[in-house]
Amino acid sequence: MAFNVQWVYLLKSMDRISSEKMSMSGFDHDLFDFKKKEVNTLTEKITFKQFPLRQEILCALNKKKFDNPSPVQVQVMNETNIMNEDLIVQAKTGSGKTLAFGIPLLNTFEKIPTQPAVLILSPTRELAIQTAHELKWLGSEMDIKIATLVGGMDIVNQRRELLNGPALVVGTPGRVLDHIRRGNYRTEEIQTIVLDEGDHMLDLGFREELEAIFESHENVDRIWLFSATMPKQVRELSKNYLTHPKWISLDQDLTAHQDIKHRVYLIPFHHRLESLVNVLLWEGPEKALIFCSTRQETIECAAFLTEAGFSANALHGEMTQRERNSSLNSFRTGITTCLVATDVAARGLDIDMVSHVIQLGLPGDLNNYVHRSGRTGRAGHLGLSIVLLSNREASHFRNMFSRSSLKVEWKPLPDQGDIQLKNQQRIEQKLTDRNVTVEPHIQKWSEKLVAEEDPVDLVAKLLQWNSKGNNLGYSLKLFLDEDKQIERERKSRFLQERKNHQRKNLEKKSHSTFAKGGTIRLSTGTTNGWEVGKLLGTLCRILGTSRQEIGNIRLREDYANVELSQKALQLFQEKKPKFVEEYLINHMSSSKRPTPNRSSIISN
Template sequence: MTQETKKFADFNLRPELLRALERKGFETPMPVQVCVLEDETLIESDIIVQAKTGSGKTLAFALPLINALDFKTREPQIIVLSPTRELAQQTAREFAWLGSESGVRVATLVGGLDMERQIRSLRDGANVVVGTPGRILDHVRRGTFKTSSIHSIVLDEGDHMLDMGFHDEMEAILQSMDNVERTWLFSATIPPEVMSLARQYLNAPKKISLVSDITSHEDITQKAYIIPSRRRFEGLTNVLIWEAPSRALIFCGTRAETQDISDKLCDIGFKATAIHGDMSQRERNTALGALRGGRVGILVATDVAARGLDIDAVSHVIQFGLPQNLESFVHRSGRTGRAGHEGSNMLLLTAREAKQFKFMASNAGSKMKMEWIPTPDALEIEGQARIRFEKTLIEHALGSDEFQSWAENLLTRDEALMLVSGLLAKAYGDQPSGYSIKADVEAELNREKSRNDKGRQGPVPSGKRPSEGRKESSARPNMGGGLIVQFSEGKSDGWEVGALLGLMCRCIGVGREDVGNIKLRDNSASIELSERGAVLFESRKDRLEKEGLNVTSARKIESRPHDYHDQRDGGKPRSESRGPHRDRKPSGTRERDSDRPKRRRITK
């Protein structure tokens, strides 16, 4: 019997489990479930399972573990560690319905919910405990959760738990359990940190991998749209109108940007809401309920806030900006194309970010098929909108001949053209329109191509010093009149140069060209900003503090280091040779009225 024809009934499962699966309409197991269920020796082993998000891994560990439960004892026997409240609650619900006939009792231990209620669920004889590392460890240290009877541990989305800084909590929990018979690790990616944890706490684990290339997914269409760096929001708007997603999840880099994008989308007629770490649990639940109930069609989220979310039928994942790494890209894209459904994953990148992402993917040996497309312009959107509208008209006409005789009469009259024109004005007037950004995209693509061509010109001519060659190939604007901003966070707080640069650009609203040297130390960091960046920094620095970057000082830059070279060579400082310096006001973020869409739009 081949893997494709396997049924749940073909495995040695309790009748109660089979009946629960049948009630849910589950007959054929997914590949990861087959891999775990068909090898009955795995129940006696530690295992590492690498499988994509949405591949059915919860049932893959819940079925065999419930099947091996001792229902005579009323003590916890299985513990599942999850990175987020939402994923823990989702997993607990899966255990509850799956074990409903078997007498399975589940205790959910997560932050933000009543501690006394959780203690009662443990005292009532829970044999399965699901929760987040922080709250579980809290119960262990309080003595309200006794771990001596635990024989099975599941580390669900182990890579995410380590990404979120739960390493110490996970170690403390694992060290508190002395009678563990099996530890199962499930993860979409296996970075070095996950392997280090596995070597320490798993005993000769068997490995199951259903992922040959973490970036490939047969049910997900991959697209990358090139957007202008100075008009990123307009690019996002055009993509949303063009793609017309039924339910979309937009990923942003920071909490401030998440709220900002959500508010702007609502202002122009989209039904959107945000979810991020600054929101209370009630606010998060309200946002999720609005999406699931169809009251909004777009959820704008940070990586951390979206982890573990179980949202059905997400048609589009939109990654707004460069992902922090390829693992982040994979986890984001895994929110669509789940459980056999098709989905679209889209990257919205500037020309510079596109080059960085291509290098990231190539460096990881990815064979992902990505379609690279300039963001649709207003004229293209208008053309597509007309085609969609005409298609809708034809579908209505084919569905009913109620107005056919009237239409025939109208077309015979002298004013037929005016009647049709008035009908279109009345019915089509509220269709979505976009922004004119084609020239901006083409200009940035040409600049990037020119930059690449210079990089391929070969060695510096013999008549020039090496430093001069570097200036020509990668010239930087003068930071004179700008600021050196000092922060109290550094490497020990998990910051990297790329993350600092991206956060600064997004929060302050500057481009890469407005950022100079970035110096990252263990316990501090400093970033140079241009004169324009300095002006914007003064009015928007509170956004950085909301993202965990605390400013300790800001010092004015009088001149750049190369100015001193000019003086040493006998020349004048650049500020003198250029004559009086004129104050430049920062360019506004709002477009001119002529650039705005002409019609207000109401979209999904």
């Protein structure tokens, strides 16, 4: 029997009836419409042609030989009211999220916009460029124009792209905010904001930029959040900016290895390799797998370690098979103790007895970190996963770890004095080890020397001889202190800029939309369980208007003052009985005007 998409709707409905509500700490169940959708194996048989898609989109998919949508794409396209609501999609990286939001957005264009209508925010330049590339081929038959706004590229060319009438804008938060403040990017026509990899975005410290971007877009009808996980920061962002979002969840099981300890060293940003040397001297790994981000970094790192006296080789994707085999064999047999690799080159690598995995810099995401860490702690042996982070990266890493059950130990970077003390402890441990068997001729030699010389003098000379030429690493404390001060100043400067920007936006808004409106007082507050996002959604629902008609909400313990536009103020007068019914105001007088100390209107 031919498979029909209606079967999916039937199965989803039955599952929705029988399944329990999702339970997640920190969520307000009145605010969120929890409809957790399970992925059914039958979705593998669904084709794109079974959905009401434009012929141009189907043609573009066919050219790429994309016949079957991924589970997350099926879940999103099954939502019939998707363009009228906010959306949260929890799905892992690489699940096809770009097409999941790209297809419905392009499919609803009756006329191709000549001004930006959709803003898509990505956490990294690479992901933003990749997203823009996918959306370009997806909209190739529709002649869709896209502006890509990312750091590290010519800002003048990006301004030209914006002037060329793009329908979609794809970018990183920092560069998008830069264009907004320069006046290059017009936000008036933006109806949709998509946050791609929201958790990763917050991991990288973009919360302030995201909030500033939201405040700059006054006409947004819908916000779609795509996130692999739902840490506390993502939940808070959702509560503040999304109204009654639809929830789609495709779970992933992220488990940590119990035989691995996790450790972080804070390092000065411009002295990464020197810091790595200090950590290696302190840790003394038997076999260390070191991860870098790029091919060039692996080459430079391996060369630096070799110069510092370590036996190290690089492993990257551009090596010949012979070079690759040579590096791996040296590492396996213990000829080299340090293998410096990229993720791509280390893919599928299976080496026993790796005592340490060291990650130089911030991992891409929590999945990436756990996957790298899994190269140690195998076959019942304990392993140690170490990350070297600058002060700025450390706050991002804390956010990343906050949504996991992993326990991490934060350690100060060992300095020269620490390394010297560690070397002494190692020597003492070897000298006092009673399990070591001394060869007979060495024993006789020792007895002869002790009989002829002062034993204390002998030991002192042996220790001095053993310590001569030892590498004690680098003195880095001063550089680390400077980095901490720079980071404090950067945060302070950004917060001040954001505060100034918020003040200007507030002044602009109060002198335009709400100049002819007024302020109402509601007789309910935080003691009744209200939050700003929840109250905003309720007001929009009762008044039947958009969030753009509602201004500042000042929420107190037992009341709330809300700015309304002239249109919203008129709707409030008409729908006052509904406010009484929902206990937002206590009662109405016979004249149907707000009574003092309950709900009142303060005219501007």
